Amino acid sequence: MSTAGKMVATGICRSDDHVIAGTIVSPLPVIPGHEAAGIVESIGEGVTTVKPGDKVIPVFNPQCGKCRVCKHPESNFCLKSDLRKSKGTLVDGTTRFTCKGKPIHHLLGTSTFSQYTVVDEISVAKIDPSAPLETVCLISCGFSTGYGSAVKVAKVTKGSTCAVFGLGGVGLSAIIGCKAAGAARIIGVDINKDKFAKAKELGATECISPQDYDKPIHEVLQDMTDGGVDFSFEVIGRLDTMVSALASCHDACGVSVIVGVPPDSQNLSMNPMALLTGRTWKGALFGGFKSKDSIPKLVADFMAKKFPLDPLITNVLPFEKINEGFDLLRSGKSIRTVLTF
Ligand code: PAD
Numbered sequence: 001m002s003t004a005g006k007m008v009a010t011g012i013c014r015s016d017d018h019v020i021a022g023t024i025v026s027p028l029p030v031i032p033g034h035e036a037a038g039i040v041e042s043i044g045e046g047v048t049t050v051k052p053g054d055k056v057i058p059v060f061n062p063q064c065g066k067c068r069v070c071k072h073p074e075s076n077f078c079l080k081s082d083l084r085k086s087k088g089t090l091v092d093g094t095t096r097f098t099c100k101g102k103p104i105h106h107l108l109g110t111s112t113f114s115q116y117t118v119v120d121e122i123s124v125a126k127i128d129p130s131a132p133l134e135t136v137c138l139i140s141c142g143f144s145t146g147y148g149s150a151v152k153v154a155k156v157t158k159g160s161t162c163a164v165f166g167l168g169g170v171g172l173s174a175i176i177g178c179k180a181a182g183a184a185r186i187i188g189v190d191i192n193k194d195k196f197a198k199a200k201e202l203g204a205t206e207c208i209s210p211q212d213y214d215k216p217i218h219e220v221l222q223d224m225t226d227g228g229v230d231f232s233f234e235v236i237g238r239l240d241t242m243v244s245a246l247a248s249c250h251d252a253c254g255v256s257v258i259v260g261v262p263p264d265s266q267n268l269s270m271n272p273m274a275l276l277t278g279r280t281w282k283g284a285l286f287g288g289f290k291s292k293d294s295i296p297k298l299v300a301d302f303m304a305k306k307f308p309l310d311p312l313i314t315n316v317l318p319f320e321k322i323n324e325g326f327d328l329l330r331s332g333k334s335i336r337t338v339l340t341f
């Protein structure tokens with residue numbers, strides 16, 4: 001039930017860098033890349049939802065449609081996700097890449113840093129053929145993750161106050177979601193002030209850097225917002241900022257969402273009183289969206305101009321310059337680099 005496709009565009013997400021750094025553990029050697037768009041080249045036996053020539057988006061968080069999670073109305077961490085066991089294979093346990101006769105692993109059933117890839121049918125969504133693939137590839141991960149974290153996971157309410165920690169591609173997409181949900185105040189938090197202008201362009205009403213204050217940032221946010229924000233988002237992937245985002249939301253009615261991927265096998269300590277008083281602490285992959293169902297709708301919403309994607313793309317490079325793309329991400333100079341094939 002697999003599908004082979006030609007890649008047209010792939011974004012570089014921080015999660016790919018986490019794989020390279022080892023903070024996300026994957027069997028090696030592996031072909032990373034999970035935020036992309038392409039065209040179906042061929043299909044295996046039994047595949048019915050895509051056909052050759054279809055424009056598609058691969059999804060790192062599959063939707064088998066049959067498991068307990070897929071049948072649950074709200075959840076999306078499908079039991080077939082490779083993130084559960086990190087086998088680095090397709091669902092049938094095989095890998096479809098080799099180098100010099102040796103097998104190469106898949107990353108989360110996607111592996112988009114490759115001219116061609118093979119994915120399971122549960123890991124690919126057909127989209128509007130008129131959609132620009134070099135832009136909508138962001139719907140494959142970064143955009144949907146941030147946007148869904150606001151509109152679907154936190155369920156940001158009209159007139160509310162939000163704080164977004166981390167203003168990369170995913171954090172800025174959370175800002176777009178907070179704005180779409182009608183938040184009245186959206187406070188961006190980042191140590192790199194170069195990110196502030198774009199955050200404000202996309203809907204942040206204020207931006208602050210923790211390095212400008214001599215007290216903890218959660219106290220600064222509590223002072224600014226009459227005791228704490230309604231919704232906070234950690235979109236960095238650090239244990240300290242996860243705790244600080246939690247403390248930044250109001251102790252009786254705040255909701256805090258973990259979006260950033262924490263370093264592998266690390267635990268954090270927190271005082272349970274932080275929750276006993278009434279806060280909600282949540283997290284989700286892929287913005288809580290069921291991937292195969294939601295991606296075509298998100299692409300349609302983009303085509304209907306319900307949200308922008310172009311401001312998130314700061315660099316477009318040919319695939320050969322992939323290392324330059326990673327350098328731009330690591331030096332904080334890019335939001336999203338899209339590699340084209
Ligand atoms: P990015 O590196 O582009 O953005 C991270 C931002 O955080 C940067 O602007 C940094 O300057 C800022 N930052 C770093 N340290 C601090 C700090 N101590 N305090 C404040 N700001 C800081 O990453 P991204 O937007 O591509 O991804 C963000 C995270 O989300 C990352 O951990 C990634 O792995 C995760 C992610 N999660 C999912 C999911 O399904 N949950 C999907 C995609 C990405």
Ligand code: ZN
Pocket residue numbers: 013014015016034035141142
């Ligand atoms: Zn990603």
Ligand code: ZN
Pocket residue numbers: 062063064065066067068069070078079080
């Ligand atoms: Zn499932």
